[in-house]
Amino acid sequence: MAMFKKKRRMSDGDSEVRPSHTSLPEYAPFQPYNSPGLHISEYKPRELLNFAVKAFYSRKDSDLSFQQRQSRTKFVVIFDNRKKEYGKPFEDKQLAGFQRDMYLFIKHLDNFLFFGCLRRHIELEVAMDTVSAKDPATGKKWESHTSLFIKNAKHFIRIQLNLGRNDRLYDLQTLMGNLVHEVVHAWYMYFSCTCEYCNKDSLNTTGHPSDHHGPLFLMLHRLIVTEIRRWDAVLKTFLADDCPDDEVSRSAKNAFDDFVTNLDVDEKNKYNRLNLEDALKDKALRKNEFADDLSEYQDNKEQQEKYENVRIRRANMMGGNRIHE
Numbered sequence: 408m409a410m411f412k413k414k415r416r417m418s419d420g421d422s423e424v425r426p427s428h429t430s431l432p433e434y435a436p437f438q439p440y441n442s443p444g445l446h447i448s449e450y451k452p453r454e455l456l457n458f459a460v461k462a463f464y465s466r467k468d469s470d471l472s473f474q475q476r477q478s479r480t481k482f483v484v485i486f487d488n489r490k491k492e493y494g495k496p497f498e499d500k501q502l503a504g505f506q507r508d509m510y511l512f513i514k515h516l517d518n519f520l521f522f523g524c525l526r527r528h529i530e531l532e533v534a535m536d537t538v539s540a541k542d543p544a545t546g547k548k549w550e551s552h553t554s555l556f557i558k559n560a561k562h563f564i565r566i567q568l569n570l571g572r573n574d575r576l577y578d579l580q581t582l583m584g585n586l587v588h589e590v591v592h593a594w595y596m597y598f599s600c601t602c603e604y605c606n607k608d609s610l611n612t613t614g615h616p617s618d619h620h621g622p623l624f625l626m627l628h629r630l631i632v633t634e635i636r637r638w639d640a641v642l643k644t645f646l647a648d649d650c651p652d653d654e655v656s657r658s659a660k661n662a663f664d665d666f667v668t669n670l671d672v673d674e675k676n677k678y679n680r681l682n683l684e685d686a687l688k689d690k691a692l693r694k695n696e697f698a699d700d701l702s703e704y705q706d707n708k709e710q711q712e713k714y715e716n717v718r719i720r721r722a723n724m725m726g727g728n729r730i731h732e
Contacts, residue, residue: 428600431458434522436472445524445598447562452599452612456623459594462522463634478518483639485511486579490641494578505570506533509586513566516590520631525590528597530558532567535574540567550577551585553592553619564593584646587635588659591628592619610667610681620663625655632656 429449434440450458468476489508497505510531517526540552550569555562566589571577595613599605605612614621632650635642649656667681 428454428602431455434458434461436466436470436475441472441474441522443522443524445522447528447597448599448601450598450600451605452595452609452623455595455598456627459521459627460630462520464630474523475519478515479638482512482515482519483641485515486583487639487641490579492579493576493582496575502534502570505576509533509568509570509582512583512586513590516587520590520634521594525593525597528562529564529566529593532565533570535570536572538567538569551589553589553596555596562597564597566590566593580645584649587631587646588628588656591624591631594627595619595624607677608679610678614663615666615670615678618663618666620659620666625659625663628659629653629655 428451429446431445431450431454432440432443434443462475463471471479485508492501492505510533513529513531514526517523538549538552540549540554541547552567554565554567556565557563566586568582568585568589569577570582596619599613606616609615610621612621612623613619614624629650632646633653636645646656649658651657667675
């Protein structure tokens with residue numbers, strides 16, 4: 408799926424010819440900026456990280472879109488109401504209900520975290536023992552898997568999710584952990600540039616094309632886990648075993664380390680030297696780096712008035728009953 412961009416010379420005087428990359432659109436939590444249109448394989452991976460966190464990082468409720476707050480509420484309600492049905496044997500007639508839960512969860516995650524622009528490119532396969540792919544490092548079957556495929560001449564992301572094994576469902580928090588993991592893969596896999604220069608630096612960004620657990624995956628996944636823990640007391644310990652305190656995912660980090668360690672010399676030489684310290688140096692994503700991006704609109708009086716009107720309407724709407732699916 409390599410899509411090479413038109414090349415240009417760098418503006419800093421560097422004589423090396425490099426590909427140009429599409430700029431990401433502006434974002435703000437109101438129309439017309441809260442529904443950006445993104446295109447497959449167009450953007451630098453690090454810019455995709457920076458863009459994604461604009462949707463939720465360090466935002467007060469008043470600076471979230473109505474769709475985000477609505478989806479967060481629905482996610483929590485479904486999780487709280489349905490969690491007792493998981494982690495035990497089930498009857499075949501219940502399977503459709505569990506599948507519907509997963510479709511709703513991915514819808515609400517997309518609306519809150521990814522501007523609602525990801526799920527239209529996703530086909531979700533949810534079943535018992537549905538994943539056949541194996542971890543190349545351990546040989547064990549994965550419980551979830553994300554891959555790119557073509558259907559009717561269009562590219563899609565396929566997310567496969569095991570509901571459980573041996574006629575017993577996994578608990579809901581485990582399934583949500585797997586689903587969040589795969590949605591982060593889907594974000595980078597579908598929208599990241601695949602030009603020769605981005606591919607060459609993939610060990611420092613999204614990870615080797617056969618692994619996808621690179622530093623930028625670890626960073627975005629960690630930020631999303633932290634955000635979900637804030638949504639409700641029932642999610643306060645979300646993925647606490649895999650991501651204790653402020654740590655990145657231990658399982659994903661181990662997968663990345665094992666994969667890189669086992670690369671042969673010829674394969675390693677295809678990529679830029681791994682510099683994990685530099686790649687993760689901004690893992691805290693300080694507030695001044697991702698401050699309220701609405702500031703760029705404040706100089707425009709008309710835009711500012713529009714934003715203030717939206718804030719007033721939101722304030723009047725907040726505090727009501729939860730919205731149920």
